[in-house]
Amino acid sequence: MHAGLLRQAAGQGELLEPVAGTERDVAGDRRGVSLALTLDGATVLEQAEAKMCAWLSEVLALVGREASDHVTTAMATLGEALAAHREAREAAPVVG
Numbered sequence: 001m002h003a004g005l006l007r008q009a010a011g012q013g014e015l016l017e018p019v020a021g022t023e024r025d026v027a028g029d030r031r032g033v034s035l036a037l038t039l040d041g042a043t044v045l046e047q048a049e050a051k052m053c054a055w056l057s058e059v060l061a062l063v064g065r066e067a068s069d070h071v072t073t074a075m076a077t078l079g080e081a082l083a084a085h086r087e088a089r090e091a092a093p094v095v096g
Contacts, residue, residue, distance in 0.1 A: 015037065015040055015041030015044055015045075017035065017036060
């Protein structure tokens with residue numbers, strides 16, 4: 001979730017913090033900064049994810065069991081592909 005949106009979601013306190021010692025090139029820009037969720041941020045994210053899951057369950061209930069199962073399987077496959085893409089990107093050597 002974008003840092004600004006995460007801050008707006010809570011309406012209070014800092015939900016992200018810089019991670020010391022984890023600088024890494026971001027698209028060739030050496031000014032990239034890694035961020036990590038604070039405890040408050042993790043709580044807000046967990047609440048947002050629970051609300052999204054509840055909403056999606058309501059929507060999928062409207063299309064029937066078979067279609068819902070297909071969508072759920074496709075989303076799981078997409079999640080795996082996104083994780084593999086992220087891992088490959090993180091493992092790629094830094095050029096420059």
